[in-house]
Each structure stands twice: as C-alpha cells, then as structure tokens.
Amino acid sequence: MSWSILGGLLAIAVIVMFFVSAVPRPVPAIAAPILVIAYLWGLWYFGRRTKSWAYAERADDLIVVRGFMFKRLVIVPYGRMQLVDLAAGPIDRAFGIAKLQLHTAAATSDASIPGLVPEVAAALRDRLAHLGEQRAAGL
Amino acid sequence: MSAESGSTDVDAATAPAHLHPLTPVATTLPLIAGIFVLTLIGGGGQAWQVGVAGVPVGLAVCVVGFVFLVCYRYLLWRRFTYWFDGAGDLRIDSGLFFRNARKVQLSRLQAVDIERPVFARVFGLASLRIDVAGVGDSKVLLAYLANGDASRLRVDLLDRARGVREGGTAGAGGSTIPAAETVVHVVAPGDLLTSLLLRTTTAGLLALTGFIVFITVTTSGAGGLLLLPFTGGIPLFMVVTEFLGLYGFTVASAHDGVRLRYGLLRTQSQTVPRGRVMAVDVSEPLLWRRKGWLRVRLTVAGVAGADGDQQRNSLQSILLPVASREVVDEVLRKVLPGLDLEAIELTAAPRRSRWRAPIQWSRLAYGYDDSVIACRRGLVTRHLAVVPHARMQSVSIVQGPWQRRLGLSTMRVDIAPGPVSAQVLYFPAGQVLALADAQVERARAARKEDWARGSAED
Numbered sequence: 001m002s003w004s005i006l007g008g009l010l011a012i013a014v015i016v017m018f019f020v021s022a023v024p025r026p027v028p029a030i031a032a033p034i035l036v037i038a039y040l041w042g043l044w045y046f047g048r049r050t051k052s053w054a055y056a057e058r059a060d061d062l063i064v065v066r067g068f069m070f071k072r073l074v075i076v077p078y079g080r081m082q083l084v085d086l087a088a089g090p091i092d093r094a095f096g097i098a099k100l101q102l103h104t105a106a107a108t109s110d111a112s113i114p115g116l117v118p119e120v121a122a123a124l125r126d127r128l129a130h131l132g133e134q135r136a137a138g139l
Numbered sequence: 140m141s142a143e144s145g146s147t148d149v150d151a152a153t154a155p156a157h158l159h160p161l162t163p164v165a166t167t168l169p170l171i172a173g174i175f176v177l178t179l180i181g182g183g184g185q186a187w188q189v190g191v192a193g194v195p196v197g198l199a200v201c202v203v204g205f206v207f208l209v210c211y212r213y214l215l216w217r218r219f220t221y222w223f224d225g226a227g228d229l230r231i232d233s234g235l236f237f238r239n240a241r242k243v244q245l246s247r248l249q250a251v252d253i254e255r256p257v258f259a260r261v262f263g264l265a266s267l268r269i270d271v272a273g274v275g276d277s278k279v280l281l282a283y284l285a286n287g288d289a290s291r292l293r294v295d296l297l298d299r300a301r302g303v304r305e306g307g308t309a310g311a312g313g314s315t316i317p318a319a320e321t322v323v324h325v326v327a328p329g330d331l332l333t334s335l336l337l338r339t340t341t342a343g344l345l346a347l348t349g350f351i352v353f354i355t356v357t358t359s360g361a362g363g364l365l366l367l368p369f370t371g372g373i374p375l376f377m378v379v380t381e382f383l384g385l386y387g388f389t390v391a392s393a394h395d396g397v398r399l400r401y402g403l404l405r406t407q408s409q410t411v412p413r414g415r416v417m418a419v420d421v422s423e424p425l426l427w428r429r430k431g432w433l434r435v436r437l438t439v440a441g442v443a444g445a446d447g448d449q450q451r452n453s454l455q456s457i458l459l460p461v462a463s464r465e466v467v468d469e470v471l472r473k474v475l476p477g478l479d480l481e482a483i484e485l486t487a488a489p490r491r492s493r494w495r496a497p498i499q500w501s502r503l504a505y506g507y508d509d510s511v512i513a514c515r516r517g518l519v520t521r522h523l524a525v526v527p528h529a530r531m532q533s534v535s536i537v538q539g540p541w542q543r544r545l546g547l548s549t550m551r552v553d554i555a556p557g558p559v560s561a562q563v564l565y566f567p568a569g570q571v572l573a574l575a576d577a578q579v580e581r582a583r584a585a586r587k588e589d590w591a592r593g594s595a596e597d
Binding site: 073 | 576
C-alpha cells in the first residue's frame with residue numbers, strides 16, 4: 001500500500017522533472033524505466049510477502065508466520081498477551097481491512113496480523129483477549 | 140518526615156508531606172556551578188572582568204540566576220506533596236502552573252532505590268527512585284529527602300507494597316527496621332580497574348592508540364604525541380566513568396532479594412528483588428580469561444522499562460562488574476534459586492554453521508534444564524545468556540536467505556527489554572522448530588508451577 005503511494009509520488013517527481021528545464025533531459029529519461037522496473041519488482045515482492053503472512057490459533061498459544069526472504073515465526077502464549085490492539089488507518093478503512101497487534105512484556109515479540117476483514121479481526125481480538133485473561137500469569 | 144516510624148499500621152493513610160526544605164538550593168547549586176564554569180571559560184574569562192557599576196557581569200549572572208531559580212524551585216517545592224492514601228497507593232501532587240496528581244500503585248511496585256549525588260551528599264540528602272511495573276512513564280523520583288527519611292520511606296514503601304499484595308494483612312509481619320543484610324562480595328578497586336582496562340573494547344582502543352602514536356612518532360617525529368589525548372581519551376574516559384560509577388561494588392543478600400551498592404561520587408543502592416530477574420548474561424572477555432574473571436549483567440522488570448536502549452549500557456544492569464567463577468555462581472544462586480550452570484548440558488551448533496558465523500561458530504550452543512534455558516555465543520568475548528522458563532514472553536524463529544541456503548535458523552527467546560539477548564543461533568531448521576515447540580511447553584509448565592507456588596511476585 002505505502003509502496004504504491006511512494007511509487008506514485010516518485011512518478012510525479014519524474015514527470016515534473018521532464019517539464020523543469022533546469023534538470024538535464026537524460027535524468028528523467030533514465031529514471032523513468034528504472035522506476036517502472038522497481039515498482040513492478042516491489043509489487044511482486046510485497047505481494048509475496050503479504051501472501052506469506054499467516055496465523056494459527058492453538059490450544060495455548062498463537063503462531064504468526066511471515067516473510068519470505070527473511071522468515072519469521074512467533075509463538076505467543078495466550079497467558080503472556082498484555083494487550084491486543086486493533087488498528088485501521090484511513091487507507092485500511094477504505095479497503096475494509098484492519099490490523100491486529102499483539103503486545104507482550106517483551107518488545108521483541110513482534111506479532112501482528114495485518115489485512116484482516118474487520119469482523120474477523122474483532123472476533124479474533126475478543127477471543128484472544130478472553131483467552132489472555134483466562135491464562136493470565138504475572139510477568 | 141512522612142515516613143511513620145515503628146509499629147503503626149501499614150495500611151494507614153498519612154498526612155501530605157513535603158520534600159526536604161533544602162531541595163531548591165540543592166537542585167540549583169549544580170546548575171549554577173555549571174554556569175559559573177561556563178562564564179569563567181567562555182569568552183576567555185572576560186565575563187568576570189568586564190563590570191557594570193563595578194560588579195563583574197559573570198557574578199551578576201550567577202547570583203541573579205541562583206536567586207531566580209531558587210525562588211522558582213521553592214514555589215515548586217511548596218506545591219509538591221506526597222502521602223499514602225491508605226488504599227494501597229502513594230499519591231504525589233506537584234506542578235506550579237499545571238497541577239499534576241500522580242497515583243503510584245504499590246501493588247505494582249518493582250524497586251525502590253536510593254541515590255546520593257555529590258551535591259546532595261554535601262547537604263546530607265538523598266533521592267528516592269521508585270520503579271513501578273508498566274509501560275511508559277513508570278518512574279517516580281523523590282528528590283531530595285534527608286538521608287534517614289529516605290531509607291525509612293524506602294522500607295515503608297516496601298512494607299506497604301508487601302501488605303497490599305498479601306491482602307492488607309501484613310501489618311504484623313512487616314518490620315519497619317531496615318532489613319538485615321549480609322555482604323556476599325565486595326569488588327576490590329584494583330581488580331575493578333584492571334578488569335576495566337582489560338575489557339575487549341578498551342584494551343583494543345588503547346592498543347590502537349599505542350599503534351597510532353608509534354606510527355606517527357616514527358614517521359613524523361614527537362609531534363605525533365599530540366594525538367594522544369584524542370585517540371587515547373575515549374577509552375580512558377570509558378574506564379574512568381565506569382570506575383567511578385562502580386567503585387566499591389558491594390553485593391549483599393537481604394530478605395527481599397539481592398542488594399547492590401556502588402559508586403564513588405554518586406552512591407547508588409539498588410535492590411534486585413527475588414523472582415524479578417528476567418535474564419542474566421555471564422560474559423568473559425578475552426583478556427580476562429587468565430584471571431578467570433566474569434561479568435554478570437541482568438534484565439530486571441521495571442528497572443529497564445520503556446527505555447530499554449538507554450539501560451543497555453547503563454550501570455544499573457550490572458549484577459557483578461568483575462568476579463571469579465565461584466563468586467558468580469554464589470550470587471547467581473541468590474537471584475535465581477536452584478540454578479546450576481555446570482549441570483546444564485550444552486548442545487553445540489553443527490559444523491555447517493561456520494558458513495554463517497565463521498568466527499564464533501565453535502562456541503555456539505544451547506542447553507536447558509527444568510527451570511532455565513541457556514544460550515552460549517561469542518569467541519572473543521564469551522557470553523552465556525540464561526533465561527528462566529517462567530520469565531519467557533514468547534519464542535521467535537528467524538531465518539534469512541543465507542541461513543535458509545544452509546538449512547539453518549535462529550531461535551530467539553523473547554524477554555522484557557534489557558541488556559540480555561538470548562538467542563539460539565544457527566542450528567538446523569528442524570531442530571530449532573522442535574526446540575521452540577518444546578520451549579513453549581516448558582515455559583508453560585514453569586509458569587504454572589510459579590503460579591501454583593503463589594509467588595509473591597505478581
């Protein structure tokens with residue numbers, strides 16, 4: 001998503017460069033194809049990355065898998081969840097998706113699930129929060 | 140002042156109390172001293188010669204600044220009160236223009252430390268730092284109190300916290316006399332200095348300095364010696380600050396945990412509550428090996444809160460700056476009861492991990508027993524990170540492209556932020572997956588046991 005915005009901004013910058021006489025002609029002429037290739041690569045890369053995102057609810061913990069170049073797998077016990085956040089920015093809302101973010105006392109247990117349908121996300125949050133309360137054990 | 144003495148009920152509310160009346164002066168003096176030095180140096184001392192109506196400008200600035208600041212801080216001091224509300228909270232009202240009412244939940248109290256900066260010591264004052272569990276602004280500083288008041292308030296806070304946790308019935312059990320403690324170990328200043336000079340970073344920088352000076356002197360004459368303060372200054376500065384900060388490091392064992400005291404100019408005392416230790420890291424720099432010295436750092440909940448990065452290098456995370464293995468074992472058993480590092484069988488990383496970690500691969504290993512997991516790494520400076528299963532937050536497995544080519548992956552034991560990082564580096568992917576699954580299981584079992592024991596740590 002942010003990739004598309006970035007691509008759009010860069011594209012505008014290149015187009016502007018065509019019309020500003022101070023910039024030598026070859027600069028935008030070279031930049032344009034590079035930009036197109038980078039954009040297409042980005043679409044593919046982030047598409048793959050997004051597809052790799054998955055989660056599984058187990059009896060006592062939640063597993064989140066993500067990444068395809070740098071793979072990550074996080075196992076978060078329900079009893080360790082301190083906070084379950086549901087966030088949706090303006091663009092997220094326009095596309096009808098939401099992001100679930102889990103927090104434990106460790107800053108490094110980076111477990112988030114983006115791109116959920118709001119109803120599914122809300123149900124998951126409630127379920128997780130409930131399980132978290134049930135299994136809550138101190139720090 | 141506020142700290143009630145003797146046998147009064149720990150649940151009782153107290154009247155609002157002020158900090159020590161000398162606080163405005165004691166907090167302003169260091170600042171004015173700074174301004175004094177600045178005006179003296181700045182402009183080549185001109186500020187102290189040029190006078191208006193016979194009075195040097197520098198002096199006028201200092202005096203006016205001092206008076207103004209003291210007045211302002213006096214007003215702040217008048218509006219700053221603290222008291223116990225009898226409902227399990229310490230309340231603090233402060234602020235001159237914007238009133239600020241704080242409520243410190245004693246049930247979440249993590250640590251109460253006494254600090255005595257140089258300027259405060261002149262007046263016989265101390266400050267009390269209160270750490271509460273929680274994210275964000277969880278630190279409260281009461282500066283300054285009279286020495287006696289500070290230690291009395293500290294004991295009072297701890298007693299009340301214990302009372303709150305045990306359901307308000309602790310009035311009889313809690314003693315208001317500072318708890319007895321037995322000194323376990325005192326680090327000798329000579330050992331401390333030697334060890335700091337022999338740390339890998341400082342020793343490396345000092346050697347580099349010697350090398351640079353040697354080269355410049357042989358190539359361009361004695362003028363090269365002028366470089367000395369620049370290249371040698373950094374390691375020297377590091378050694379001196381740590382030496383002053385850690386001077387007289389004393390480890391004592393008390394009923395509520397291990398108590399640490401250290402510092403030459405700024406004395407700090409800190410309690411590591413039993414059962415609050417999230418992880419420890421035992422390190423052994425290359426040049427310490429002949430002496431058999433070790434350093435122990437630890438992550439404690441609350442001490443390293445949201446500002447984990449800042450704590451990483453701070454002295455507050457040090458459990459033992461330098462000690463022999465026997466002392467380390469003894470102290471570790473005090474903070475992590477039942478720990479026996481020798482008995483933990485370590486599994487070494489496979490040979491192919493050397494393609495990922497050509498230097499340290501032979502030292503990579505992990506091991507576990509019923510209560511802790513240990514991860515070893517590092518060739519030049521050896522590290523052994525130990526995390527109790529019950530303190531683990533989550534488990535992550537990470538694998539980059541190069542690790543995948545080699546069929547390796549890395550498991551990280553996620554713990555509260557602090558200086559310790561516990562990672563099982565570069566083991567076969569299948570083995571790591573099985574280990575992670577088993578680790579989650581062990582953590583759950585340990586947590587249940589912890590819970591069943593009805594541990595005082597909340």
